Amino acid sequence: MSLLRYRAGPLVWSGNILATCLLLFFFQKILWLVVPFILALVLHYLLAPLKLRLLLRGVSHDAAAAMVSVAAFLVCALPVVYGFPRLLGDVAGLHETLLRYIGGGIRLLTDVLSDLEARSAFLAESGARAMLETQLGGFFEHFTEKYLPGIVMGLMVWSPSLLLVPFIAFFMLRDGWRFRRLLLRAVPNAYFERSLALIDAVDRTARQYFVGLLQLTLLDTLCLAAGLWVIGIDGALMLGLLAAVLAWIPFVGSVIGCLLVVLVVATDFPGQPGVAYAAIGLFVAVRLLDDFVFMPVTVGKSLNMHPLVTVLMIFIGGAVAGVPGLMLVLPVLGVVMVLGESAGQLLTDPRLHARHAHAKALELRRVTRDLRID
């Protein structure tokens, strides 16, 4: 019956970090299942408030889940059906478009290097521009034969598992509460209230992280799209969305997003490096906004972590499981921290153990009452 507050010690912290690394390593091996599961979880968190509204109107869990899923399917299916012919046309011309934009990017780079070589004798002597032209030219000349089949095959391998997303999301919506009850039914009475708090905390952490990430993506998309539209770039919304989604990969994602936009700018505005510089400036500004304003009010709320730990864990995640590790390390660590602290709390509370032992003794007495040997 102790009133002393439990605080996680170094042992729990080390256990949390080790468990996070092991989980990331394991997740990397079954990425085909982890990715659809996480996407389904995000979809479930987005649809859960709608299901809750129906529940509060007296609709049963099953019916509410079915109604919300059908509505979500219709909302997603209509634009796909409507835009499918256009999408097919775009895919047919994808290769040419890709090479055109890459060519534009190389042109911008060589222009910049030519400019620098004209100003610096050292750079002119090193022949950096010629070297870059030769190497990048060679890379993209064989890009179609070497890399494109691999990318297309990868997409084909991934598509079936991505088709699982709506199914998993539907069953999460329909049976999530049953699974929760099943878990809690297995918990002895002595640990029941703590387990309620633990399940709530895990659910809250994951929900806040993934919903926060979506809010962050929306804010990034709006800011980037507005900025790109002001600069005068076509397809500002699509580019903003693409760059914002790429930013899900910590550090590297933002750079890739920025490069993507610079490629588009260099192609659409040849000979105008000022526009490319403006786009880069926009990315830096949105990055700063992200780190200091958006992040703390969206994703930051979910993970009560020291910034240094966050950065270190991102590096560790990247080292253990590559790009998936970079993307998954923070939510996994957030959930593991909650589990670790709760496990520490449960395992170090002698009163709970005593109550559980007492309950077991009572049960034993009840079932053996008529089994005495005289």
Add this chain to the structure above:
Amino acid sequence: MKWHWLERGKGRAGHRLSGTALFSDLGERELRVVEAFAHERQFLPDEVVFDAGEDGQALYVVVSGRVAVIAEGAGDRPLAELVAGEFFGEMGLLDGAPRSAQIRALEPTTLVVLPRTEFDRLMVSHARIASCISLQLARHLGRRLRAMLEIAPAREAS
């Protein structure tokens, strides 16, 4: 899959919470909503439901059986006994303070448990349920205060 909303209701009396003080003003539909968020637990005679000093994470309603409220340091003599239809654990949810007493089952007891998150969710998002529960809680606390005021002069006199 059962399409419950198409089914005829089983009637207010068919719900395990229909005879409880806290939910006495709720209609059949509201009871169904509350039950969708509740859990059921069975306790053996003499088993502890919760201890004084613990964080309150849930509200309990006695569906069958009997429990004793035991104050810390008062030995085994109960402050009160609660029977089917009564509820406890509401103070921890209202003011966030630790449990003020231990609760122990006196006979085989079935409790319906409404977790804190679900209780808060119902209070925030369902106006009718929130107003009914608030009214019953206010009545309950009023009765308890009156009882304490009646006991205090008697204690001083003795």
